[in-house]
Amino acid sequence: MSGSERFGDLLRALAPQVLGMLLHRYGGFEECEDAVQEALLAATVRWPADGVPENPRAWLVTVASRRLVDQVRGERARRRREVTAAVREAPDAGLAPAPGDGNPGDRDDTLTLLFLCGHPALTPASQVALTLRAVGGLTTAEVARAFLVPEATMGPRISRAKQRIKAAGASFATLTARERAERLDTVLHVLYLIFNEGYTAGSGPDLHRAELTTEAIRLTRMVHRSLPDDGEVAGLLALMLLTDARRAARTGPDGALVPLAEQDRNRWDAAMVHEGVALVTAAMSASPLGPYQLQAAIAALHVQAPRAEDTDWEQIRVLYGILGRIAPNPMVTLNHAVAIAMTRGPRAGLELLESLDGDPRMARHHRLHAVRAHLQELAGEDAAARENYRLATRRTTSLPEQRYLRDRAGKLDR
Numbered sequence: 001m002s003g004s005e006r007f008g009d010l011l012r013a014l015a016p017q018v019l020g021m022l023l024h025r026y027g028g029f030e031e032c033e034d035a036v037q038e039a040l041l042a043a044t045v046r047w048p049a050d051g052v053p054e055n056p057r058a059w060l061v062t063v064a065s066r067r068l069v070d071q072v073r074g075e076r077a078r079r080r081r082e083v084t085a086a087v088r089e090a091p092d093a094g095l096a097p098a099p100g101d102g103n104p105g106d107r108d109d110t111l112t113l114l115f116l117c118g119h120p121a122l123t124p125a126s127q128v129a130l131t132l133r134a135v136g137g138l139t140t141a142e143v144a145r146a147f148l149v150p151e152a153t154m155g156p157r158i159s160r161a162k163q164r165i166k167a168a169g170a171s172f173a174t175l176t177a178r179e180r181a182e183r184l185d186t187v188l189h190v191l192y193l194i195f196n197e198g199y200t201a202g203s204g205p206d207l208h209r210a211e212l213t214t215e216a217i218r219l220t221r222m223v224h225r226s227l228p229d230d231g232e233v234a235g236l237l238a239l240m241l242l243t244d245a246r247r248a249a250r251t252g253p254d255g256a257l258v259p260l261a262e263q264d265r266n267r268w269d270a271a272m273v274h275e276g277v278a279l280v281t282a283a284m285s286a287s288p289l290g291p292y293q294l295q296a297a298i299a300a301l302h303v304q305a306p307r308a309e310d311t312d313w314e315q316i317r318v319l320y321g322i323l324g325r326i327a328p329n330p331m332v333t334l335n336h337a338v339a340i341a342m343t344r345g346p347r348a349g350l351e352l353l354e355s356l357d358g359d360p361r362m363a364r365h366h367r368l369h370a371v372r373a374h375l376q377e378l379a380g381e382d383a384a385a386r387e388n389y390r391l392a393t394r395r396t397t398s399l400p401e402q403r404y405l406r407d408r409a410g411k412l413d414r
Contacts, residue, residue, distance in 0.1 A: 036064050040060070121164045129161065191223070217241065232293065235284075238279035239296040249267040260302065324336055372388045
């Protein structure tokens with residue numbers, strides 16, 4: 001890894017910690033974030049020449065605080081009430097820690113920042129975008145690329161999210177146990193959405209967006225370190241690791257999608273598999289059962305099978321049945337149908353799929369047609385399978401998925 005890459009990794013990890021520190025002390029999301037960005041820019045200029053400071057986080061906090069004070073003093077007409085109050089109460093805060101704060105590099109408010117980005121006043125899309133921007137350290141341009149929209153569109157979207165948080169009266173105060181418990185589900189769901197979009201991109205030429213899966217895993221590790229006894233946090237991290245472990249085998253040399261049953265299992269990441277299995281095993285033995293643990297347990301059964309034909313489909317069917325009872329949603333039903341087809345025959349799986357035909361969430365979703373085509377192919381209903389493969393092809397905007405589905409239909413033509 002080059003020196004510039006090491007600096008980049010360090011700064012990306014420190015950015016949310018520094019932003020959390022400033023928000024805790026001053027408030028004012030946009031002003032604090034601007035100050036952090038200026039401090040990061042200063043670090044990219046100074047550190048390669050002067051060396052990384054002994055306490056890089058404290059260095060960034062000090063520089064960002066000074067920038068914030070300068071910004072407030074230089075733009076009085078645009079000062080925010082929270083920042084103004086903070087500067088009046090502690091005019092030298094940019095040079096010394098506030099009372100009770102200790103060393104400015106000792107406090108890490110990243111988790112609180114993550115919970116703030118998951119504020120219920122925001123839409124799920126805004127929660128994801130703001131989390132990637134503020135906690136993930138991605139630039140607005142990088143977040144825009146993740147959403148496949150112009151930077152000019154994403155910038156105002158993120159700004160509106162910040163304004164909604166402010167209008168909702170959200171503060172950076174420590175959450176109560178009840179608030180944290182209520183907000184944790186949202187935070188985990190945001191991280192889950194980020195990971196899923198990276199693992200199977202919703203559109204575009206690439207099947208994966210590794211920068212998103214990597215960031216989702218990093219942020220989930222951060223939550224797990226802060227809440228090591230929470231079974232669902234451990235379950236989500238395990239699910240991500242066990243899923244991402246297969247990434248290298250999901251595409252061929254030409255970028256074509258390779259389904260699970262046909263993947264070269266020697267290309268799976270053994271270290272990620274081992275860590276994920278250990279995490280979910282420990283969580284399920286010590287915590288109340290939850291949907292992320294169940295999904296991780298299913299993923300573990302898939303990756304622990306030496307060959308596709310050794311997969312314990314009966315156990316997977318049972319786990320999907322439990323998951324469908326405690327966290328019902330159409331995607332669980334789709335996967336449950338596959339497990340039923342593998343244990344009780346494709347006709348049984350197709351019968352379960354019929355329950356989704358009237359679900360408005362699945363009315364135009366390509367996965368329903370893709371799964372139905374797969375089960376029809378297993379049942380020997382080639383003509384029906386071919387039509388559903390073609391319908392699924394028209395309804396996905398992912399180019400690798402389009403190519404795979406078109407190939408399946410083509411094979412049935414032949």
